[in-house]
Amino acid sequence: MNIDSILKTSFSKAFKELFDYKIPPADIKLQPTNREFEGSHTFIVFPFLKITKKRPEETAGLLGSFLKKSSGIISSYNVVKGFLNLVINDRTWLESFEFDYNTPAWEQVTANKQKIMVEYSSPNTNKPLHLGHLRNNFLGYSVSEILKATGNNVDKVTLVNDRGIHICKSMVAYRNFGNGETPDNSGIKGDHLVGKYYVRFDQEYKKQIEELVLEGMPKEEAAKSASLMLEAQDYLVRWEKKDPEVIELWTKMNGWVYDGFNSTYQTIGVDFDKTYYESETYILGRDIVAEGLEKGIFYRKTDGSVWVDLSDEGLDEKLLLRSDGTSVYMTQDLGTADLKYRESGFDQSVYVVGNEQNYHFDVLFMILRKLGRPYADGLHHLSYGMVDLPSGKMKSREGTVVDADDLVDEMVETARIKTAELGKIDDFLEKEAEHLYKVLALGALKYFLLKIDPKKRMMFNPEESIQFQGHTGPFIQYTYARISAILRKALELNIDPDQPHVNLEWDLHETERDLIATLNEYNNDMTEAAENFAPSIIANYCFELAKNYNRFYTEVSIFKENNIDRRNFRVSLSGLTARTIRHGMSLLGIVVPERM
Numbered sequence: 001m002n003i004d005s006i007l008k009t010s011f012s013k014a015f016k017e018l019f020d021y022k023i024p025p026a027d028i029k030l031q032p033t034n035r036e037f038e039g040s041h042t043f044i045v046f047p048f049l050k051i052t053k054k055r056p057e058e059t060a061g062l063l064g065s066f067l068k069k070s071s072g073i074i075s076s077y078n079v080v081k082g083f084l085n086l087v088i089n090d091r092t093w094l095e096s097f098e099f100d101y102n103t104p105a106w107e108q109v110t111a112n113k114q115k116i117m118v119e120y121s122s123p124n125t126n127k128p129l130h131l132g133h134l135r136n137n138f139l140g141y142s143v144s145e146i147l148k149a150t151g152n153n154v155d156k157v158t159l160v161n162d163r164g165i166h167i168c169k170s171m172v173a174y175r176n177f178g179n180g181e182t183p184d185n186s187g188i189k190g191d192h193l194v195g196k197y198y199v200r201f202d203q204e205y206k207k208q209i210e211e212l213v214l215e216g217m218p219k220e221e222a223a224k225s226a227s228l229m230l231e232a233q234d235y236l237v238r239w240e241k242k243d244p245e246v247i248e249l250w251t252k253m254n255g256w257v258y259d260g261f262n263s264t265y266q267t268i269g270v271d272f273d274k275t276y277y278e279s280e281t282y283i284l285g286r287d288i289v290a291e292g293l294e295k296g297i298f299y300r301k302t303d304g305s306v307w308v309d310l311s312d313e314g315l316d317e318k319l320l321l322r323s324d325g326t327s328v329y330m331t332q333d334l335g336t337a338d339l340k341y342r343e344s345g346f347d348q349s350v351y352v353v354g355n356e357q358n359y360h361f362d363v364l365f366m367i368l369r370k371l372g373r374p375y376a377d378g379l380h381h382l383s384y385g386m387v388d389l390p391s392g393k394m395k396s397r398e399g400t401v402v403d404a405d406d407l408v409d410e411m412v413e414t415a416r417i418k419t420a421e422l423g424k425i426d427d428f429l430e431k432e433a434e435h436l437y438k439v440l441a442l443g444a445l446k447y448f449l450l451k452i453d454p455k456k457r458m459m460f461n462p463e464e465s466i467q468f469q470g471h472t473g474p475f476i477q478y479t480y481a482r483i484s485a486i487l488r489k490a491l492e493l494n495i496d497p498d499q500p501h502v503n504l505e506w507d508l509h510e511t512e513r514d515l516i517a518t519l520n521e522y523n524n525d526m527t528e529a530a531e532n533f534a535p536s537i538i539a540n541y542c543f544e545l546a547k548n549y550n551r552f553y554t555e556v557s558i559f560k561e562n563n564i565d566r567r568n569f570r571v572s573l574s575g576l577t578a579r580t581i582r583h584g585m586s587l588l589g590i591v592v593p594e595r596m
Helices: 003-019 046-052 056-070 090-102 131-149 165-177 190-214 219-225 227-240 244-268 286-295 329-344 355-370 404-422 430-450 473-492 510-520 522-532 535-555 564-587
Strands: 041-044 074-080 083-088 115-119 153-160 274-277 298-300 306-309 317-321 348-354 379-384
Touching: 003 041, 003 046, 003 056, 046 056, 056 074, 056 083, 090 510, 090 564, 115 131, 115 329, 131 153, 131 244, 131 348, 131 379, 131 404, 131 430, 131 522, 131 535, 131 564, 153 329, 165 190, 165 227, 165 244, 190 219, 190 227, 190 244, 219 227, 227 244, 244 404, 274 329, 286 298, 286 306, 286 317, 286 329, 306 355, 317 329, 329 348, 329 355, 348 355, 355 379, 404 430, 430 473, 430 535, 473 535, 473 564, 510 522, 510 535, 510 564, 522 535, 522 564, 535 564
Parallel strands: 115 153, 115 348, 153 274, 348 379
Antiparallel strands: 041 083, 074 083, 298 306, 306 317
């Protein structure tokens, strides 16, 4: 029972009856009523005054009167200028709760809407995952789960950047300075070990440049002439020629990295249905370049390079093939897009990539539209802002990144300290306590990175993220654990957990009404989050639900209520709240503990 849908249908009828104008229910927009005024749903009349040909207050009054008489769910309304605030009667709220209790929002979706591919993570094999990767992974995983929860068929994929000059830098540094070091004999996780040599390359390379400059060579020339850089470029050429020695080292070091990545993915709770490797896709796209030349969409310069001119579309000229015939990233991405579509036949394909690549994806999507690809209009770039730290910007090659594994470990330790301060888990076994620390740490980390609109750049504050009060993951987890304790006590009192225990004639307490209204919004918020690829909508919904429950818990007695039926109803209301929090947090990849 979706109250929004009922209201939108009623508004559509009102416009037809009162103003002889047909407005589809889907075009009716409602918003939450400002807390200064009575009501739950507000309709803004200003956009419709050309239709009604009446003043805002008169238009709102006519609509309010019609809805009160005809909808059967409005007890009263009030008009504030052009804002029509609607008060839903308690019977409707109770019917809404009863329906949602028996058929919760996640069981109301229609299956098999679309086939959607979500690409995320997409790391380089020359370094471990860092804080920026965490936002990427959490966004991609959560978007995938939200899309699945709203009835779509989702493929989670990653494209690993396992080739190129940056990979060769790590290889050259290891060959020169590694002395046979391995993850096994050093005790260093594989991706960390390879990242160590990527940093080492940069350090030694800078020394070589300084030495050449001291000998009188211009700095720009020194950067090109340093022996380490020449060696790395030679490795890249030999790799493309499948030189056995280079391929053997590349395979060994990448294997270490994959083991490290997989360990991190398991720890942070993300996964993939398919992995693409750049080493297998980088030559794709050359046939597409030939196709574009034949169609006159691309052009060849006198040096043999191939370009596309997108100036008329407000972009620019873009290189697609170098003069020596080698591919660039755009060539590869054109071919990979075709490969994905051939393999999956997706309706939509979402790329979760930082906003520094906005221009790249604008160009990619425009080229595919010009080429007439049937899937081009279904491509989306989920662009997200970078993650900053109080200490400043991260730089991989200088070794100043916040490593994902280290950050998770630090968060677990902080969770241990914060939980000890509360002193409420003295009866936990050590294994149970350690599990709780990890659940709280990852909940804090994921929630903090997901509660912000993906498009916004953000500052990550570890200390702030793990507080048990305020807009944090642990606050919501703590609320869930509190409700779980209430439900355990209810079972001891033999209260049937499978019944909503509703009497439709009751008058509701304000906090009961607010809580039911929030529960009724979950379906709408899931839909909005899916349509906008925005986990922040679910994150903020969970916070509002937890906040409203805590207000209900503070102002209304549950087990001290003298009326047994009302007591049982409040237990059921608590139960649906817990189920909804658990489902919403699961869409963010966050576990909620039964005890804490």
